[in-house]
Amino acid sequence: xxxxxxxxxxxxxxxxxxxxxxxxxxxxxxxxxxxxxxxxxxxxxxxxxxxxxxxxxxxxxxxxxxxxxxxxxxxxxxxxxx
Ligand SMILES: [Zn+2]
Numbered sequence: 001x002x003x004x005x006x007x008x009x010x011x012x013x014x015x016x017x018x019x020x021x022x023x024x025x026x027x028x029x030x031x032x033x034x035x036x037x038x039x040x041x042x043x044x045x046x047x048x049x050x051x052x053x054x055x056x057x058x059x060x061x062x063x064x065x066x067x068x069x070x071x072x073x074x075x076x077x078x079x080x081x082x
Contacts, residue, residue, distance in 0.1 A: 007031070009046065021057050023050070034060075 007029035015022045015035040022035040024042055031046040034057050044060065047053040 009033075012042065021054065023053060 007026060009026040009028065009031055011027040012024040012033070013027055015024050015037065017037070022037050023032050024035050025032050026046070031048055032050055032053050033042045033046050034044045034053060035042050044053075044056055047056065
């Protein structure tokens with residue numbers, strides 16, 4: 001499940017920011033994955049279709065609003081002094 005076309009996605013591009021979200025692209029096979037700039041880590045499934053990836057991200061943030069992971073928690077992390 002974690003490997004597509006025998007690629008382990010070891011080399012990922014620098015995060016690419018688009019409207020409302022960021023993603024990384026695997027330099028080996030072109031698979032894309034959502035990237036959380038607040039947590040500075042990739043999350044979610046790998047997708048080759050960017051539209052599919054964005055749809056997954058929207059679905060995820062919708063479930064977050066339902067209480068699983070409130071937006072305020074993410075904001076709090078961002079604003080926390082280092
Ligand atoms: Zn890959």
